[in-house]
Amino acid sequence: MTSPTPTPPAGASGTPSASGSTAPAGASGSPSPVTAAPTTPPPGPLTPDALAALQSALSAEQAAVWAYGLVAAYARDQAAMVAEARSGHLLRRDATSARIVASGATAPEPAAAYQVSVAVTDPGSALMLAQDIETDAAAAWRVVIGSTDDAELRGFALSGLSDAAVRLAMWKQVVGTSPATVPFPGQS
């Protein structure tokens, strides 16, 4: 869906910060949150596989935060849902970044802008992009689960995968796509 432009800016946002003070965004106000707030996991070493997967997941979250800004510009009727979703990705981005830094590795910086697969020109295309965002996030977190034997990290990744799956279903419901759910979120 989104790919970073080649030159991330110096001093761009996305540095680790404390997070987890509020609940993650659900896809809408009606369904109860499925997972708890993305708290910063305890520090610990990461295997090369897990680190690479976690860095990819962080990149997906950074792209999601940027792309939801684009969605917000067009999907005015779903402003609350967009804000909640963006907030959820923001919290998870920070928690993921903190986890990487705590392991002694370097967290990738976000890009200045991202190339999206959908040309966003109206509310309909904006909601298409929202679905792409969640599909990409789900795929990234699923890879993290399958790249580590650490039960704590698997749980952390599962919350990211579940949140993305719920948001994807909510966006599909908004646009009237049936079925709204998929049997294996994150699996292509």
Place this chain on the structure above:
Amino acid sequence: MATAPGTPISRRALLVGAGSFGAGALLVVSGCSYFGSNEPAAPTIDLAPTALDPINGLIATTRLHLLRLNAAIAADATDAPRLTPLRDDRQAHLTALEAEYARLHPTDPSATAVATGAPAAPTTGAVTVPDSPEGVVSAVRGDAATAQVQFTDAISAASRYRAALFGSIAASLASHRAVLA
């Protein structure tokens, strides 16, 4: 033959008791009978049974919930359109879980049935469903929550491949709860 504490046991009584116990123990150990041949019976107790694959519990839960979803769709025409896609998801979960079981247990008869496309167990049957449409949806949502917890718990000790599969199914169940909320 009870004796008071401190009462000395006679040598004869001791021999009779020991003989009875010895004969019984011999029968138990050897498996012979008074009228049988000298051939020892085949041992029937497996002292080191094969550990059960934990995926069996997940398959059983999924199959049960599929039964209930089928019954709910049949009983509640109003909610059938939104329950049917969820049933299809659960059927896909069951197929994937059975395929994963068959992958690691190719000699298991039930796994062979899965590999050849035959259902290992029926997914239709008589189960009771609540009377009201609200009750039906609530029951389906409760099943999804139960299964989500079960799959989440199974992630920690599973192999990497299975953990990704279980996690994906748990996330799917989370979305089921959301669309039914």
